[in-house]
Amino acid sequence: MSLFWRIFGLNAVVLGAATALLLWAPVTVSVPVVLTEAVVLIGGLVVMLVANAALLRIGLAPLDRLTQQMTTVDLLRQGHRLPVAGHGEVAQLLRTFNEMLDRLETERATSTARVLSAQEAERRRIAQELHDEVGQSMTAVLLELKRAADRAPDTLRADLQHAQETTRQSLDEVRRLARRLRPGVLDDLGLVSALTALTTDYATHTGLAVHRRCAPDLPALGPETELVLYRVAQEALTNAARHADARNVELTLRHSRTEVVLDVCDDGRGLGHAWEGAGIRGMRERALLIDAGLDIGAGPTGGARVRLTVPLPRDAA
Known part of the structure; x- marks a missing residue:
């Protein structure tokens, strides 16, 4: 039975019982109201409110769990699903939400695979260019500095050797970056x-x-x-x-x-x-x-x- 019909049925039963008491039972309301009549009316009201509150609490509990799940769901932590019981509209809503999570996780995994594959391909390309283009150019500069330092006078040789050492360290750093990008x-x-x-x-x-x-x-x-x-x-x-x-x-x-x-x-x-x-x-x-x-x-x-x-x-x- 759906949530609507359960709430409607409970209210119908309570109101029908109250109407039957007024029609066929020796129950009257005096003016002014006497104490016994007030106790009966207030007791009936309390019973109806408690019954409605209990039914709403039970019926809406799955919706509370759904709200909590929607605020905390993380597609990177897969497998969290809400338990589904029964065949009413609330159960159907929970079942639909679980199916939606299945689709979202599948689509997220597929798109992530494409992104990471493209990222690795780009890293491979950049690492290759660092190794082939930048590395070779810096190696050529290093050789030129060595030849210049060998032919330079003593006043310039120390500076050229310092530039040579700086270039060698930069070349090592470029190679290290290339290895990190693509081992x-x-x-x-x-x-x-x-x-x-x-x-x-x-x-x-x-x-x-x-x-x-x-x-x-x-x-x-x-x-x-x-x-x-x-x-x-x-x-x-x-x-x-x-x-x-x-x-x-x-x-x-x-x-x-x-x-x-x-x-x-x-x-x-x-x-x-x-x-x-x-x-x-x-x-x-x-x-x-x-x-x-x-x-x-x-x-x-x-x-x-x-x-x-x-x-x-x-x-x-």
Whole structure:
């Protein structure tokens, strides 16, 4: 029975009972009203109000849950659905809302996949241009400075050597940026080698003590899965270096028969009540691409922990 007919039926029953009492029962209203008549009228009113309040509370409770879900829904945290019971219009509304969430999550995952694919392609192009165009040009400048320094008089040689050293440092920085944009070692040598190079680079340039433990016998993973694992580790290390005031970071990559787990823990100040920024939401979007679970919270000894759990396909398991 729909909510309308339940409320209407209850009111009809109460009003019908009151009318029947007035027509056939020896119930009258005196003028002025005596105490017993006032008690009967007020009691009937209270019963009707309580019955209506109880029915409305029960009937509108699913709508309250729907309102709360609509204000807190996050398409990056999939799987939250409202329970549906019955066949009335409220149940149909909840069922329609759940179906709408299914469509929105599917469309969000599809559009996110296209955006991230275009982003990786653009990163690859920029990294290639930095390596081929800018890197080669700076290498040529470095050689020219060396030749000029060899032929220059003593008064200018120190300045040219200083310019040569500055150019060499800039060339190293360009190459490092190119590796961050698109890790060639990931394509050539695999995930473990790429994570080794990544942690070494962060330890060298940020001063963090990065402790790395990677299982050597990882199962075969697809290129997209390896890229997601690498990007999540990269973003977690970046957050630890920039925002956590951490001194030590531990990166662990392990696997079981059914899943591969990446853990990045730091000893910084933790998340607290910090709002999720673009970096964390980017990690969640990447995790959705491969149906992985991402858990970001407090570490076992303080600080923050980022855990990415990647389920293995049945044939790989």
